[in-house]
């Protein structure tokens with residue numbers, strides 16, 4: 445197998461295709477559904493630049509585009525909050541929690557105007573094992589996209605863990621460079637020396653399955669990781685800890701900037717375990733940050749024209765090959 449041609453990581457035109465053919469067309473992990481436990485709770489996020497929000501309403505969850513039907517302003521700021529109606533900050537149109545337009549102040553005489561013509565655009569959502577997903581224009585059934593992760597996590601009590609913390613990390617590289625890096629352990633000796641010492645690297649295994657890549661390695665004593673890391677098409681991850689897990693969404697800001705939205709979940713949320721949880725989170729973030737420099741410098745080499753596609757390791761880069769195969773298929 446050959447690595448993907450570098451143009452795929454640096455072209456704004458190819459990035460626009462990624463947004464339409466991948467990010468709009470797939471189910472996107474938003475985070476723990478438990479953050480929307482009470483009526484009025486909402487979470488507003490971007491999916492490759494497309495603004496959406498999900499709200500806990502009288503009728504359960506509803507997901508909408510975070511775009512005003514008047515002149516397109518953002519309705520709710522990114523993040524979490526609580527409200528009963530949705531008021532556009534620009535000209536103060538007001539929608540109810542079901543997305544119906546309720547009030548248009550200072551409009552003037554207009555016999556043509558019907559409130560019912562200007563409801564918010566709804567999008568689809570799913571909650572699977574405590575995790576909230578949305579899809580703007582899904583082209584795949586939810587279970588088909590998830591693929592083998594459904595069976596892979598059957599014995600793991602993931603919905604019993606309590607969400608504790610969200611962390612957003614931003615760096616200057618294309619989302620595919622970061623993903624190529626995430627789905628291989630080949631770089632662990634070079635980039636993560638402490639992590640390397642904490643696992644039996646000789647026994648590191650990478651397996652491409654349906655819709656996911658599974659990486660495992662036996663942890664040595666004292667490592668917070670359980671020794672199992674998973675990436676799911678097109679852009680979410682789940683890694684197991686001792687007594688918890690993290691999830692992440694790899695979200696493009698633009699063709700050369702990416703944000704990671706990490707969430708951390710634990711079984712033991714007692715005060716006595718607070719220090720251990722903080723250490724796990726910090727240890728995990730350290731490993732994540734260690735990847736940024738190599739991603740940034742690789743991005744520069746791809747952009748410079750100084751790189752031609754090289755070979756992929758059959759032992760360690762099966763996950764890279766699988767991800768890139770899915771990318772090629774998404775363009776076909």
Ligand code: FES
Pocket residue numbers: 512513514515516517532533534535536537
């Ligand atoms: S853009 Fe929202 S009310 Fe005008």
Ligand SMILES: [Fe+2]
Pocket residue numbers: 625626631635636731734735
């Ligand atoms: Fe890494």
